[in-house]
Amino acid sequence: MKPFIKDCSTSAGGAQVCTTADANSVCVNDACVCKATFQLTGADDSDVCVATDCSTVTTACDADTNSECKANVCVCKAKFELADDSAVCVAKVIGSSCTADGDCADITDAVCDTDADICSCPGTSTANTDENGCVPNICTDNTTCTTVDANAICAEGKCDCNVGFEISNLLLCQAKVIGSSCTAEGGECAAIAGAICDTSGDSSICACPDTHEANQDGSQCTYKNNGVVSAASMALLFICCLPTFLYLV
Known part of the structure; x- marks a missing residue:
């Protein structure tokens, strides 16, 4: 990752200097660099970060082990994303964008909410951001669970889908x-x-x-x-x- 010719030290204005110059850049060691899967353009390394072309060089994405070549450009692998404050691809968390459940696979019990296109917890559980996962709601009887989902039950003190049902992308229990x-x-x-x-x-x-x-x-x-x-x-x-x-x- 080549740095921009931009100083983003605290005295120069910090990380905002980079994001103002290019939304796909980040401040690393007091210098603006393009995020993983992006590179500087132009012979003079102008301050523009564009998606790294991997159509001819298969190793172009190897700089970040969590990236891959797709549609001839480097992108973060499923389950990873470019964070606002990171130059590399990082694991997705609750609230990260998604298009399929596989994108949220490393987040315990999370599914991809297809209405909002973000990794979310079902109605029968609560998000635990500290551990990046979903924790089943505690219950003493079925009423606690059916209040949030008619097809849920209280099993061993935790809300879960009834037999024959599973969590859907609408965050509710649906028939298997x-x-x-x-x-x-x-x-x-x-x-x-x-x-x-x-x-x-x-x-x-x-x-x-x-x-x-x-x-x-x-x-x-x-x-x-x-x-x-x-x-x-x-x-x-x-x-x-x-x-x-x-x-x-």
């Missing part, structure tokens, strides 16, 4: 679907018609048997040959009834 996590004896897939808990993979998930397939929203399993049987039946019906129909005409 094909692909949701499960345990062999937990009965989590019972509400999905025809589903089983498949424990054969690295993680156990609700799945359809080989003879079935999931419907569009994953809420039930239907026979794979339903359409075939129906078409065959119609063809048979036509063949059987054709002589009668011709006779009547």
